Structure formats: C-alpha cells, structure tokens
Amino acid sequence: MMLKRIMRVNARQGVRLLSSQNVVEMPPCDYKPPPYKGPTYQDNRQIRKDFLSPVMVPHFTNPLLIHAGHMQWLFDHTGRRYLDLFGGIVTVSLGHCHPKVVAAATEQMNKLWHTTHIYMHPKIHEYAELLTSKLPEHLKVVYFVNSGSEANDLAMMMARLYTGSFDIITFRNSYHGASPYTAGLTAHGTWKYNFANGFGIHHAMNPDPYRGIWGGYRDSPVQSLRAGESEVQDGVCLSSEKYLAQLEEIMMYSLPKGKLAAFFAESIQGVGGAVQYPLGYLKKAFELVKANGGVCISDEVQTGFGRTGEHFWGFEGHGVKPDIVTMAKGIGNGFPLAAVVTTKEISDTLKNALHFNTFGGNPLASAVGISVLEELENENIQQRCQDIGTYFLRTLAELRDEFEIIGDVRGKGLMIGAEMVKDPVTRSPLSPEAMMTIWDLCKDQGVILGRGGYYGNVFRIKPPMCITKEDVDFTINVLRNVLHKVNH
Structure with a gap:
C-alpha cells in the first residue's frame, strides 16, 4: 500500500501527533506461533522489576513480551506479528529459529x-x-x-x-x-x-x-x-x-x-x-x-x-x-x-x-x-544483503528527501542507519521524546527498529538477512505513515 506523498516535513518545532490512523498492510507469513502459556503480561513486568537487574530496561513505552520467532518475524504473547529490523541487536543473521540451524x-x-x-x-x-x-x-x-x-x-x-x-x-x-x-x-x-x-x-x-x-x-x-x-x-x-x-x-x-x-x-x-x-x-x-x-x-x-x-x-x-x-x-x-x-x-x-x-x-x-x-x-545471503540492502538504502534516501527530520541515511548492505534531526542545517539531534514517539508508532504498526548513536537519535536497521523487498516496502510505508502522523 502506497501512501500519498507530501511536502518535506519541517523538523524544527518538535513533535505533535495528528489524528490520522492509517495502517499499512503487512506482508503475509504462513507461520503460526504456538499459543502462549506463560505468566501474564503484568506478572512478567512485575517479575522483571523484582528479580532482574534494573539495567535491563525493556524497549518501548509499552514493552513487548516476545513469545516466538520465525525468520524475520517476531510474535508477542497475543500472537501479534512484528517485522524485526534489529535482529536481536544485529545477532540473528539467518533468521529466527532457522530450521537448518x-x-x-x-x-x-x-x-x-x-x-x-x-x-x-x-x-x-x-x-x-x-x-x-x-x-x-x-x-x-x-x-x-x-x-x-x-x-x-x-x-x-x-x-x-x-x-x-x-x-x-x-x-x-x-x-x-x-x-x-x-x-x-x-x-x-x-x-x-x-x-x-x-x-x-x-x-x-x-x-x-x-x-x-x-x-x-x-x-x-x-x-x-x-x-x-x-x-x-x-x-x-x-x-x-x-x-x-x-x-x-x-x-x-x-x-x-x-x-x-x-x-x-x-x-x-x-x-x-x-x-x-x-x-x-x-x-x-x-x-x-x-x-x-x-x-x-x-x-x-x-x-x-x-x-x-x-x-x-x-x-x-x-x-x-x-x-x-x-x-x-x-x-x-x-x-x-x-x-x-x-x-x-x-x-x-x-x-x-x-x-x-x-x-x-x-x-x-x-x-x-x-x-x-x-x-x-x-541461501546466497551475502548477495541478498547487497541487493536488498542497496534497495533499502535508496528508498530511505528518497524518504530523507521528503522529510527534513531525517538528516542522514547511511550504510552498506543490511548495516543501515537513519539519523533523525531537529534541524537539518545544524544537524542538531532530534529530542529523546520525539524519537520515542516515532519509535513507538513504528512498533505499533508492526516494525521493530533499533536505536543508537551518542544522542540515541539514529534508527539502526540491521535485520535478519532473510528479509525481502516486500518487507522493505512495508517498512518504508510505515515510516512514511508515521512521519505523516507527526506535526513538526
């Protein structure tokens, strides 16, 4: 699904949500995760608070409870599916639960x-x-x-x-x-x-x-x-x-x-x-x-x-x-x-x-x-990284040309970063609050991104190396949708 293209969004005034709730259609997946049978979501949060190191802060305002994985996909305790573009912090190379491994x-x-x-x-x-x-x-x-x-x-x-x-x-x-x-x-x-x-x-x-x-x-x-x-x-x-x-x-x-x-x-x-x-x-x-x-x-x-x-x-x-x-x-x-x-x-x-x-x-x-x-x-993974990664980078560059809030797109293969800025001229980093808003909204629409850089203002895209062109198109449309939803 392609969303209507608009003028470059000025990033200098901070982030305010708009009311639009467009949802981008996710690519199909024939894998069905087994039913979740563990502690409740709230029990897991309490156990984490009481017994795990406080350093282990979960991502997102409403953290995910991940239950299963299949190739480039993760599933939460409700069975909802997410495209994993961070690969367990650049770790899942072939795909979650790859059958041969x-x-x-x-x-x-x-x-x-x-x-x-x-x-x-x-x-x-x-x-x-x-x-x-x-x-x-x-x-x-x-x-x-x-x-x-x-x-x-x-x-x-x-x-x-x-x-x-x-x-x-x-x-x-x-x-x-x-x-x-x-x-x-x-x-x-x-x-x-x-x-x-x-x-x-x-x-x-x-x-x-x-x-x-x-x-x-x-x-x-x-x-x-x-x-x-x-x-x-x-x-x-x-x-x-x-x-x-x-x-x-x-x-x-x-x-x-x-x-x-x-x-x-x-x-x-x-x-x-x-x-x-x-x-x-x-x-x-x-x-x-x-x-x-x-x-x-x-x-x-x-x-x-x-x-x-x-x-x-x-x-x-x-x-x-x-x-x-x-x-x-x-x-x-x-x-x-x-x-x-x-x-x-x-x-x-x-x-x-x-x-x-x-x-x-x-x-x-x-x-x-x-x-x-x-x-x-x-599986000719190296060539896939070259082909899919180059396509990903070029489509992100088009998005950078559309939205001033994206200051830089860089990388090679499926080692990609998109640096978010408040001002494209001074390169001042986007605020943590604005980054969290965009990060959460992408997750809510089914795309899990990493974050990095000194200011935490770089979206790190390092997915399982089995992703497809359809996954890239889905991601770009989600990002465009999310950036349209924020008023700068």
Whole structure:
C-alpha cells in the first residue's frame, strides 16, 4: 500500500501527533506461533522489576513480551506479528529459529553438549577449518569464546603480548564491549561508568562524514548531504588526510615513539549509529599503525558474515588486511558464540601462559556455527544483503528527501542507519521524546527498529538477512505513515 506523498516535513518545532490512523498492510507469513502459556503480561513486568537487574530496561513505552520467532518475524504473547529490523541487536543473521540451524543444534544436543576442548571432539576441528577458510590466508588460528566483549578482551591481550607495547587506539564513538576491560576501548559516554578503565587506551577523532568537522564521501550507495564539502581523487576522499593527521598526532604526542600495541576499528560503527569513514581513510590508518609498531584489529562483531553485502567481512570493503579479527553476534544466529582469528606468529604468544575458555568452541556451539556458515552460502545471503540492502538504502534516501527530520541515511548492505534531526542545517539531534514517539508508532504498526548513536537519535536497521523487498516496502510505508502522523 502506497501512501500519498507530501511536502518535506519541517523538523524544527518538535513533535505533535495528528489524528490520522492509517495502517499499512503487512506482508503475509504462513507461520503460526504456538499459543502462549506463560505468566501474564503484568506478572512478567512485575517479575522483571523484582528479580532482574534494573539495567535491563525493556524497549518501548509499552514493552513487548516476545513469545516466538520465525525468520524475520517476531510474535508477542497475543500472537501479534512484528517485522524485526534489529535482529536481536544485529545477532540473528539467518533468521529466527532457522530450521537448518535448529536441526543441527538438535542433532548435536542428542549426541554431546559439552566437554570443553581439553578433549578432542570433531565439531570444533571441523568448524575451525571451515571458519578460517573464509578469511585471508594469513589468518589461520582461531580462539573460540562466547561474546564480542570476550573476543575483544582476548584481542587486546594478544596484541600487548605480541608487540611488547601497552598503548591502544580506538575511535571516539566506537563500541567494543562493556566488560571492565573493553569498557576502556569503548568511547561512548552512554556506556561509561565512574570506575577506573581505559588505562593505556587513547581515542582518536572519529572520521564521520556526516558529523565530523571535514565531512567526506563514504563507501555507501547513499552519500551524506555534506559529501560535497570534500572531493575524491583516485578513490580516496581528501578529508581522510585531515582526519589522519589527528590520528598521527596521538601517536606523536601521547605514545612512546614507535610503541603502539594495537589499533581497533569497526568496519562500520554499530552502536555508534552505523557511522562509516571517508573513502580511503582506514587503509591509510592501518599503514600508519604499522609504521608505529602496532597490530591492526578489525572488530567484525556486527559487520561480519556477509552483512555488508559486497564482501563477507566489512574490512574487505576498505582494502585492508588486519592482523586480528574479532567476531560474534551473527556468527551463531543468536547462539552464544564468538571468535578471535589471528596469525600464527601472534597466536604463539599465548604459549607463554595458560589461556582457557570453558565454554568456547563447545560441541553445541561448533555445530551451530558450522550450520550458519553452510546456510549463509546455500541461501546466497551475502548477495541478498547487497541487493536488498542497496534497495533499502535508496528508498530511505528518497524518504530523507521528503522529510527534513531525517538528516542522514547511511550504510552498506543490511548495516543501515537513519539519523533523525531537529534541524537539518545544524544537524542538531532530534529530542529523546520525539524519537520515542516515532519509535513507538513504528512498533505499533508492526516494525521493530533499533536505536543508537551518542544522542540515541539514529534508527539502526540491521535485520535478519532473510528479509525481502516486500518487507522493505512495508517498512518504508510505515515510516512514511508515521512521519505523516507527526506535526513538526
């Protein structure tokens, strides 16, 4: 269902709801969830309040009680269906309860759940060989862990042991985990607490083509409206050189000369709001890191496994070869699984002391991981991300041209962000109250979006990678409907 197109909506006066109640028709789904038999909605809310950590704040003004899932769809306790465009925080890669992954897990559960790798079991060896075959030739040693934070913890330790240096650089606006160790890597005040962290870690200026002071062109089907503030020569955005000078200044003034341990970079920033870098920046940054004795670590926790479409790994889009790659989330389609892959030379440093992870690479996790890799290939998921993601980005860009409240649309494949603003000229972020209004209204019409960015004003669109063109059209029509319903 297409809704009537109107003039660009001015975003400068805040949000007021209109009375229109247009409802967009949802694409069909032949899956029927089983009846819900758990505690009542109110009992669940009370249990959460009484017994779960207060940090676990549910999304939306009226939180969802999710009961079942099937591919790109979630179902609440009443059986109502929602299009999941956040994928369990960029984690459900193939789809909720994917039948092939469920079958692989069930088969392994009936045989052997857990031993730890103090004994040999076939699945961890099969999986290690298959996973490393997806990476460049020099990355051949894998350590299995359970989460992205654990993976980045281990990568930090390996880099420091291998180089004999201590200092690490990450970007402002980055997110690399919330454990006490990785909290120092993360440069996002929303996720910081008042305890000692970040000793030896430095945060470089974020080379953001939309909010950064020099703008720039990025590797995306949709460019920032500020792209024209720079220019591209031989595939390199000239604003990159200015941001690189800021990175080099950290190495000149804040580190012992030539004694950098590591540089961490997400290929596209996830929690930070799908922020990309100017063309050519990351490749030149890696060269600068190498010249200062450091190893280059690519955080593929959100961008790996075909999500960016053009490549299987996000770093490939930058033309770089990292020394260490960390991965999690989509690696297990929602099953707790993560990994660090590196060179033999770097991995050899762990021979000097015992390193062990009780659950890392357990038989069940390995069976799930193998199934995910197989189905990514069988279902041509990477190409789907390229095709559907590009279509999604371009239709969102059309929506940006219609509504001033959408300041920027960016991303690659199905790693997408839409930044909402109060003023498109100053790029002042849309207020939390206005964001919540739009977020809730989209949910009420059957679309679940994520949120991110420092101001919480970026809608994060990172769905299960099985979504269809019809799902995209439905989402665009819901967004248009919702934005028509708010008077600015």
